[in-house]
Amino acid sequence: MISKKTSGLGAFALAALFATSALADGTVNIYTYRQPDLIKPVLDAFTAETGIQTEVLFLDKGLEERILAEGENSPADVIMTVDISRLTSAKEKGVTQPLVDEKLNAELPAEYRDPEGNWFGVTKRARVVYASKDRVQDTTITYADLADPKWKGKICMRSGQHDYNLALFSAAISHWGAEKTEEWMKGLKANLAKKPDGGDRPQAGAIAAGECDIAIGNTYYVGLMRNNEKDPKEKEWGNAINVLFPTFENGLTHVNISGAAIAKHAPNRDNAVKLIEFLASHKAQQVYAEANYEYPVEPGLEPSETVKAFGELKADTLPLADIAKYRKQASEMVDRVGLDDGPAS
Known part of the structure; x- marks a missing residue:
C-alpha cells in the first residue's frame, strides 16, 4: 500500500x-x-x-x-x-x-x-454529547437542550464550520426549519465556555480539565481515546466523560x-x-x-463492545442526501450568528 x-x-x-x-x-x-x-x-x-x-x-x-x-x-x-x-x-x-x-x-x-x-x-457515527462524569448528573440531553440557559458557560465545541457540525446544523434545519434553528444556534453560542477550537478529542480534554461540563463530538473518538495505549493523556480524557445520545423531537440521534x-x-x-x-x-x-x-x-x-457500552443508538432516519442540501444555509447561519467568535462577541 x-x-x-x-x-x-x-x-x-x-x-x-x-x-x-x-x-x-x-x-x-x-x-x-x-x-x-x-x-x-x-x-x-x-x-x-x-x-x-x-x-x-x-x-x-x-x-x-x-x-x-x-x-x-x-x-x-x-x-x-x-x-x-x-x-x-x-x-x-x-x-x-x-x-x-x-x-x-x-x-x-x-x-x-x-x-x-x-x-x-x-x-456511521453519531454526533453526541460528551458529559463530565464528575459534574453532570443528567442522563438525557436533547439537541434543543444545548440552547438551555442552564448550560451557560459550560459547553465546548470545535468550529461550527467544521463538516461534522455543519451536518448536525443541516439536520436541525431539516427538522426545525431555518428560523427555529437560528434562534437555537444563538442560544448554543451564548452557552459556550470559550471560543470554538480544536478537534473533537480536545473537547473531552477540556472537560477533563474542568474548562466545560459538556461538549459536542463524534462517538468513534471516544472509542479511540479510551483504547489509546500509546497516549495516557487521551485515555484519561476518554474515561473522564459519559456519552449521551441527544435526540430531535422524533426521539432519534443525528448520524453521519x-x-x-x-x-x-x-x-x-x-x-x-x-x-x-x-x-x-x-x-x-x-x-x-x-x-x-x-x-x-x-x-x-x-x-464493538466499547461502543455498545455507550448505550443504545437510535439513529435518525432522515436521508443524508436531504441533510446535504442545507449545508450552505447552515454555513451561512454559523457566520451570521457569529458562532465561531465565541460567547462574548
Whole structure:
C-alpha cells in the first residue's frame, strides 16, 4: 500500500508515479480524505479475500480538484471520504460515476446511499454529547437542550464550520426549519465556555480539565481515546466523560457516515466495484466496527463492545442526501450568528 499525503493539486509528476500501477491487473487505486491508518485494516481484509492489491493516495484537501486536473488520465478508481457533504461535493463536482448494484442496494439502507448511486455510506457515527462524569448528573440531553440557559458557560465545541457540525446544523434545519434553528444556534453560542477550537478529542480534554461540563463530538473518538495505549493523556480524557445520545423531537440521534464512490474515469472499474461491494459486506462492516469504533450501516449488525457500552443508538432516519442540501444555509447561519467568535462577541 502506498500512502502519500499531499494537498492542493500538487505536481503532475506525483500523479504520473502513482499512475504506474493504475492499469495493472489486480489493482485498485484509492484517493482518500480518510487517514490511511483508519482504512488499512479493511483494505488488508479486502486484499486477503480477493487478491486485489490496493494503492492509497491520501490528501488532506483538494481531492476533487486533483481528479478534475488529472482528467481522463486520472488513476483514481475509488474515492473514500467522511461526511455527507464531502460525498455530495464529489458528486456535484463531477468526479464520480453512478453505480446501479442490486447487491449494494439490498445491503445498505436507502438513507445511507445516493439515490442515483454516486456514493455509498459504509460506516456511521453519531454526533453526541460528551458529559463530565464528575459534574453532570443528567442522563438525557436533547439537541434543543444545548440552547438551555442552564448550560451557560459550560459547553465546548470545535468550529461550527467544521463538516461534522455543519451536518448536525443541516439536520436541525431539516427538522426545525431555518428560523427555529437560528434562534437555537444563538442560544448554543451564548452557552459556550470559550471560543470554538480544536478537534473533537480536545473537547473531552477540556472537560477533563474542568474548562466545560459538556461538549459536542463524534462517538468513534471516544472509542479511540479510551483504547489509546500509546497516549495516557487521551485515555484519561476518554474515561473522564459519559456519552449521551441527544435526540430531535422524533426521539432519534443525528448520524453521519464515511463512504465511497467510483471515480469518474476509473481505469480499474471492475475492481472498484468489487471494493465497494466488499466495504458494504458483513465482513468489512465487522472489521470497521472493531478497528475504528464506528457503527455498521448493515441493519442488525452490532458495534464493538466499547461502543455498545455507550448505550443504545437510535439513529435518525432522515436521508443524508436531504441533510446535504442545507449545508450552505447552515454555513451561512454559523457566520451570521457569529458562532465561531465565541460567547462574548
